Amino acid sequence: MSDSTPETEPTVDAPEQASVAPSQTPPPERQVTTRGQQALRDIMGGSVVISVLAVLLALVVGAVLIALTDPGVQKAAGYFFARPTDTFQAIWTAVGGAYTSLFQGAIFNTGAFTFATGIQPLMNTLSAATPLIFGGLGIALAFRIGLFNIGGQGQILIGGALAGWVAWSFPMPFPWALIVAIVAGVVGGAVWAGIVGWLKAQTGAHEVIVTIMLNYVAFYLISFLLRTPGALQAPGSNNPKSPAIPHAAQLPALFGVRYTVTWAFVLAIAAAFAYWWLMNRSNLGFRFRAVGENPSAARTAGIGVERMYIYGMSIAGGFVGLAGVNQVLATTPGGFSSGFDAGLGFDAITVALLGRSRPLGVFIAGLLFGALKSGGYLMQAANDIPIDIVLIVQSLIVLFIAAPPLVRAIFGLPKPGTAPRPRRPATAAATKEA
Template structure:
């Protein structure tokens, strides 16, 4: 009888080869992945956040306008009987207010000619000019890692320097104007340079120092405006300066009919100078290095304390230009102690909205100039308090300071994060296998 050999079990390698392979998830196309990631970065980036912050602030402003409107309140009493009346009243209140805001800031459709209709735009440019100057100075300090709250004091000192030089040293045009502008830059740089020096030498916190110097500058200018022979005009007891000589006044950009002056062109030049300084110069590279990581910059051989002094001085020079505008363009007949008009604090919001970038600061300055210029027309035409505009400005800062809140409201992705869809697809395929 022949022996039969029992069948041998297959080797593990053969079993593994015999088993069907688990399906693999399709590999995403590199081009599609890059495009999707770029789109996610754009949608979650700072530009979209800034635009949506302005939109949300305007929406909240519309709600406040509607709630405080008497007609809306009256029609709300019988809303369930005739809801269309309340909706129409809301539309009329909000639409009329924002239409007046547009006509007061961009173009007045009620004027018969284009020259008259475009006058609100020139008012916006005029209101935006000092905000751009101040915003650039605050933004530069941000880039170095310093929080400059001293815009008010730097505007006051810069404007006082410019005015004093203008009437104390008579010169022909345009030499008188150039010297007065340079004096304003020096005044703002000097006042902010004190902060940088104290920060570098003693470690004093720049927020406390700048706030205190605001008070010092305000009361110093008030004292000098009451002192004969200092800043007070001769032959008067009023706390007011002499008039600015015509040779030192900033001339109108489009003639005497419009309020915008050549200071707006100077603001464009200042924005370009800020861009060149921070992106094309060796000093700007050191500023950015100190702002990113002072310890690493010090290890690389950069004098951090010296950068604090230089940076604050240059930032104060930019802010001092806002004081120059206020004295040589806005109040050429003589200024009082309040000629800063709160611009130092508005400049902080402009710098925040502009993300400390020159183009962003420039656009943010135009936006806030439009809100300021159109807000008065909205108040006069519709009886809406100017406080609504201040609330909108404050809400813009609130939303800018809280990007996660804006992303949560609109469901935006966080920049730099990958989409979860490929991972979900991979998990489902693995579960089926």
């Protein structure tokens, strides 16, 4: 029997075994999110907050442009390193003065001696917002069906021209003359937009191309009729202008002749309510929304998608036609020319986008753009700021609304419907350091 014992491998302590074993990253901690926290994340990343922040960002960029183009700021920037406070003071004066004038021209004139005079800017804002609300509702309705209606200009022209022609061709007492003229304007806009829906349903023609072409057709058609005696041209006149609207067919002032706002604003509120009821409480609105979400699924469920295109575009054109009614019966009762649409058809697209195609959103967006339009003139006159700054602000609002991920990235907002990122345990970092 041999004395020698077999060699055995040295034993390793447990801590050393742990160091030799391959490192494994511990799983991340599961972060529990309550319903309240998830709801808060959805609200902060939702469309309402995005829209508000888009307006805020546009105003900030507008402030930068005002500061860069202001002569006082440019002069103070020439000796910035000698007296930097002068530059900041000039920036504050330029931007503050511009936005103060914007407020005073759109909401309330703080320098007025009486309250009645002070609210004159607010009345102007309501007056400017009224056709934007009508047009925005029509564009928004088309959006909800999955159609992009760029034919607001043509629908406004046809609706307004037909309302004016009925008003002076069929004299009636008030209020029947006004009611018949309004109905004629709605029918005119509905028929003009219904052509687009019919072509979309029957031939598959793209609504963007068709609406753009119909804008040209409507403009040159109204221009031709305004130069044709016996059509829309005022009798005995050589100018391309229509006859004056009879007093019985004019939209009366809402708060007296001192202010520009008319009963069309009340009609805009009623139109927004009608839009809400149509889309949220009626069977036809349900079919519109189903087609807008998924036309193939709607067709499988037995919904006539082609009919919905025709109905939807016709109703959308009726809403936009009300903007033409406002332009003829309230804004230009002395007679209209071929440019009475005033670019409202394209502004309505911006309003519909900002309002997320919802009735309350469109209404508020119309008020906002009406305020920008009304206050921009005082901002230009009082501070010598180009009116183009206001147009840039409007364009930037659309840009930011069209890019929600950009707004969320700037403000660090979460995406709706997503859970927060799981947190790594602190031991993982400690293990790496060891």
